[in-house]
Ligand code: HEC
Ligand code: HEC
Ligand code: HEC
């Protein structure tokens with residue numbers, strides 16, 4: 001009897017296929033494209049609404065989006081071909097940006113213009129076939145995928161005529177997102193740490209997950225013929241590419257030390273910035289390329305404008321956090337095959353403005369935009385969740401400043417990519433668009449001596 005069972009077991013192909021337990025680099029080429037459903041199949045008649053939301057999120061474009069295409073094909077692939085230390089990124093970038101291609105061994109995939117299945121980017125079936133992750137820390141696409149008729153989700157009782165469903169509590173947890181939102185470079189540097197930042201911050205302790213802020217719950221249905229629920233997880237995933245999400249992330253107030261000052265006298269202004277919106281640092285993720293800077297100006301009663309330079313605090317590496325006339329990103333010479341490349345302007349913003357950033361440094365200690373070529377970091381001067389930072393501006397009023405009320409305004413600006421980098425690499429302008437996060441203004445009276 002036992003023998004017959006064993007025989008049946010071995011003959012049944014469904015039973016013989018064991019669960020996949022591989023994630024990360026080990027999952028390269030273990031499946032075929034056919035194992036994964038196309039997102040338009042999920043979205044044509046059933047998940048119509050989520051499909052429309054998915055089409056608008058960055059994760060449906062992370063292979064096709066111009067800047068991703070440029071960085072991968074112009075920098076990462078040639079770099080991987082020239083430097084053995086970073087050779088792994090030729091395939092590895094796709095582990096997060098085109099996971100179905102990676103798991104099908106189609107790396108590098110055809111360029112976006114070929115309209116191959118790589119263009120599906122992070123599709124429904126990438127997320128909804130995840131059963132776990134390999135190891136203890138989620139990072140470097142170590143999610144474990146088990147494509148098939150079972151779709152994993154957040155509900156215990158879900159019935160679908162199209163497929164089986166199973167509840168996987170991991171999908172409702174930050175660790176799930178961490179599998180792609182934490183990244184370690186070939187040099188062992190945490191070049192993306194959104195989940196780790198969250199874990200160290202106040203929100204994780206309160207049980208607030210990534211999903212609470214990026215997939216808010218709202219009453220409705222999750223499928224055209226599905227049941228009504230009070231708390232359907234919306235697939236918004238709004239982030240840096242959504243100005244509305246970025247705006248107001250930081251609240252700021254500026255106040256003067258003294259209510260009045262005379263020409264030639266010193267005035268001092270304090271700006272307090274408070275991160276009231278993000279569950280991780282701001283900026284997070286692709287922090288090598290995000291710019292967040294504080295610009296303070298004074299306008300006298302005759303309308304003349306003056307630019308105020310931030311006071312130095314004196315911490316190590318502070319020079320990276322104050323916009324200056326310096327060059328950076330010299331390590332692009334290898335992938336671009338440039339000789340005697342001196343680099344390009346580092347910041348592209350007014351000199352003397354405070355930048356809230358963490359500089360990524362290449363193996364030679366120069367600032368880099370190539371996160372895979374990062375060996376160490378400068379000071380982490382980003383604004384943590386619920387953290388407040390204070391900046392001061394000490395300024396000697398010019399002798400010819402107009403007498404009367406003077407307005408002093410602080411503006412916090414944000415940019416996804418420094419303009420000099422965007423111009424140099426030919427990235428579409430909107431990638432370097434400046435978004436005002438917030439502003440506040442105060443007054444002093446300029447008086448005669
Ligand atoms: C980046 C990963 C990701 C992608 C891409 C994605 N989903 Fe989801 N989806 C999730 C997560 C995570 C949840 C559960 C959220 C929670 O529990 O807070 C979810 C929940 C759902 C649910 C159940 C919602 C509810 O509250 O009942 C459905 C149905 C669903 N997704 C379908 C889709 C479809 C269809 C697509 C493609 C058009 C898609 N998803 C794309 C991650 C994703
Ligand atoms: C399979 C990998 C993968 C998983 C899993 C994943 N992401 Fe992403 N996510 C990406 C990639 C790649 C991008 C970059 C898109 C781009 O090219 O700008 C991204 C971008 C984003 C953005 C940025 C949107 C913007 O406007 O710039 C948000 C927000 C986001 N993901 C949230 C989440 C959350 C929340 C989860 C978990 C529920 C999650 N992601 C799970 C790969 C993933
Ligand atoms: C308390 C709400 C909150 C929580 C929790 C939260 N986020 Fe965010 N997230 C935001 C806000 C607000 C922004 C927009 C500002 C910005 O770009 O950082 C954002 C931005 C992002 C971006 C875009 C960053 C960029 O520069 O492209 C990503 C990616 C992201 N979040 C992923 C995550 C992941 C992954 C988690 C969980 C580990 C998470 N978020 C938890 C509020 C939150």
Ligand code: HEC
Nearest residue numbers: 067068071072076089093096140141180183284285286372
């Ligand atoms: C571990 C997963 C992972 C790997 C590996 C990875 N990325 Fe990403 N990538 C992401 C996520 C997640 C984001 C979005 C981060 C954010 O917005 O905070 C992102 C963002 C980007 C962006 C920025 C898009 C923008 O919105 O400004 C580019 C360009 C990019 N990646 C290219 C690459 C290249 C090239 C490689 C290989 C060298 C690579 N990525 C490897 C997960 C990954």
